[in-house]
Amino acid sequence: MGKATREAFGEALLELAEAHPELVVLDADLSKSTMTQAFAKKYPKRHLELGIAEQNMIGVAAGLALCGKTPVLTSFACFLIGRLETIRVSAAYNDTNVKLVGTHAGLGIGEDGTSQMGLEDVGAMRSLPHMTILQPADAAETRQAVEWMLAHKGPVYLRLTRQKMDDVHGPDYKFKLGRADVIWEPSPKPKSFQATVFASGGPVPCAVAAAKDLLPRGFNVRVVNAGTLLPFDDDAVARFAADSARLVTVEDHNVTGGLGSAVCEAAAQRGLGVRVVRLGARDFGESATPSQLYDKYGLSAPHVAEACLRNLD
Amino acid sequence: MPAATVAAQDLKTLTKQMRVDIIRMIEAAGSGHPGGSLSIIDTLAVLYTKFLKFDPANPSWEDRDRVILSKGHACPALYTVMAYMGYFPREQLMTLRKLGSPLQGHPDRRFLPGIEASTGSLGQGLSIAIGMAVAAKMDAKDWRTYCILGDGELQEGQVWEALMSAPKFGVGGLTVIVDHNNGQIDGPVSEIMPIESVVEKLSSFGWSVAAIDGHDFAQIEGALSAAKESQRPFAIVAKTVKGKGVSFMENVIDWHGRAPKKEEADRAVAEILRG
Ligand SMILES: Cc1ncc(C[n+]2csc(CCOP(=O)(O)OP(=O)(O)O)c2C)c(N)n1
Numbered sequence: 001m002g003k004a005t006r007e008a009f010g011e012a013l014l015e016l017a018e019a020h021p022e023l024v025v026l027d028a029d030l031s032k033s034t035m036t037q038a039f040a041k042k043y044p045k046r047h048l049e050l051g052i053a054e055q056n057m058i059g060v061a062a063g064l065a066l067c068g069k070t071p072v073l074t075s076f077a078c079f080l081i082g083r084l085e086t087i088r089v090s091a092a093y094n095d096t097n098v099k100l101v102g103t104h105a106g107l108g109i110g111e112d113g114t115s116q117m118g119l120e121d122v123g124a125m126r127s128l129p130h131m132t133i134l135q136p137a138d139a140a141e142t143r144q145a146v147e148w149m150l151a152h153k154g155p156v157y158l159r160l161t162r163q164k165m166d167d168v169h170g171p172d173y174k175f176k177l178g179r180a181d182v183i184w185e186p187s188p189k190p191k192s193f194q195a196t197v198f199a200s201g202g203p204v205p206c207a208v209a210a211a212k213d214l215l216p217r218g219f220n221v222r223v224v225n226a227g228t229l230l231p232f233d234d235d236a237v238a239r240f241a242a243d244s245a246r247l248v249t250v251e252d253h254n255v256t257g258g259l260g261s262a263v264c265e266a267a268a269q270r271g272l273g274v275r276v277v278r279l280g281a282r283d284f285g286e287s288a289t290p291s292q293l294y295d296k297y298g299l300s301a302p303h304v305a306e307a308c309l310r311n312l313d
Numbered sequence: 314m315p316a317a318t319v320a321a322q323d324l325k326t327l328t329k330q331m332r333v334d335i336i337r338m339i340e341a342a343g344s345g346h347p348g349g350s351l352s353i354i355d356t357l358a359v360l361y362t363k364f365l366k367f368d369p370a371n372p373s374w375e376d377r378d379r380v381i382l383s384k385g386h387a388c389p390a391l392y393t394v395m396a397y398m399g400y401f402p403r404e405q406l407m408t409l410r411k412l413g414s415p416l417q418g419h420p421d422r423r424f425l426p427g428i429e430a431s432t433g434s435l436g437q438g439l440s441i442a443i444g445m446a447v448a449a450k451m452d453a454k455d456w457r458t459y460c461i462l463g464d465g466e467l468q469e470g471q472v473w474e475a476l477m478s479a480p481k482f483g484v485g486g487l488t489v490i491v492d493h494n495n496g497q498i499d500g501p502v503s504e505i506m507p508i509e510s511v512v513e514k515l516s517s518f519g520w521s522v523a524a525i526d527g528h529d530f531a532q533i534e535g536a537l538s539a540a541k542e543s544q545r546p547f548a549i550v551a552k553t554v555k556g557k558g559v560s561f562m563e564n565v566i567d568w569h570g571r572a573p574k575k576e577e578a579d580r581a582v583a584e585i586l587r588g
Contacts (some may be wrong), residue, residue, distance in 0.1 A: 206526050
């Protein structure tokens, strides 16, 4: 088991701080959880603690950005999206260089329960012009996504996990914005697939486990990591729809508005005529361990496998 | 059904036992928020035993008083008081945060009758409470609304929008209790984002304000009585100690949101029972 992506994010900030003297980090009383504490300790003059005031934090970040700083602000994903209209006007409409980092995404926060779960954030953020949305799957991808984010001019939403994540990328991994990468497929590569699974964030390891489990049962399944949710890799949808009997999406987010919607939109727009099975939350969530919730809300490996095989007629 | 009168001496015994339950339930859950639960338990105990109108057998009784725990993470304190008041069996406290339990990580009205509003995102409870108080006034009902806020929570802008609106709507039936323990997650409130002077700010917003020691039963009772008589929205600023009752937790920021391990819980319980 590798690191939580929030942890890799905290380390990346520290590593990149010297190369980005314009980088400023803002927090709203969750720096211990969002992993910005080490940065705050080392660079106290480049850290602003706003208290439990996310809306003010977003606005202050926008002002900093309009004066040449690169503000990175953090909170739980749910508390950032709670201030959508402020993000819309102050950060996105003004086309500022604000980097919003939402951690503890989705059901993966577990026992804290519904009020702490960002389950609709991608849907809302995906509707904002100028926005870029990144959801890295492991530590290596997170490191490079943060590097890309700091170099990019414009608002970015980086969505991170509370829970530890398996390393899914090899040592040669290169982050490329807007590209959905194949992270697992049977070898040698088969001509056709029972399914291609698009996964993003927390449930990526569930998708890989499901594909591995289905191979000896005679089913070829490919797993694609959708690390960029906006702009979305529509070409990948077309490419994989061509050799797959179906597409499956799995995300720790509501089935509406996020990855599942992005894949369906691409498929419909291109007239691909492929069936899409969407796995994700369809309700508000509740308290339990993350793995219990992934089971109950249909994101765990057996659910992904079932979605690959389910009779769709 | 107003709760039975409980003498101060009984309150001391009662809140000791409640503190033990708070520690044990968070220990059993393996996560949760002891600090802010231990700072508010004395007020909640006085409120429920001496002031609140409610019927545990009929949690949605129309004429009940409403309580909103806006600092929802302190729900172990609320659940404990509710268990003692008969809403559900005390044994159920040990199911806190477990799959299927009505005792969610933050109060959830979908699962637990007696929870008036689901909370957990700080800053939202007072607005809901004002809506309830306005509804009572519209219908000429005399039930009251109580809302409990954290002092760190006062940093949320929505709280001040709400505070501004209550006097305008003239909701005399509304009481706010600020759990002023000077702790939040990243550090002391006075360093993270100073909020003083809370008393002056609330007064200047048109509220009647009582500043009390939130661990002194007589003062809590006195303030809640004054609130009941008040024609204006009434705020009780209760000076408290985060982690009150367990010396190694008191004013230690780390105990905001971490569960005691067995050995720590045993030590905490022994100390509470001794104290
Ligand atoms: C809107 C929002 N932002 C952040 C959090 C995370 N959070 C939970 S408790 C807490 C600190 C609360 O401090 P305070 O209100 O003083 O409560 P107490 O010290 O009484 O526990 C924070 C920031 C939250 N629950 N809601």
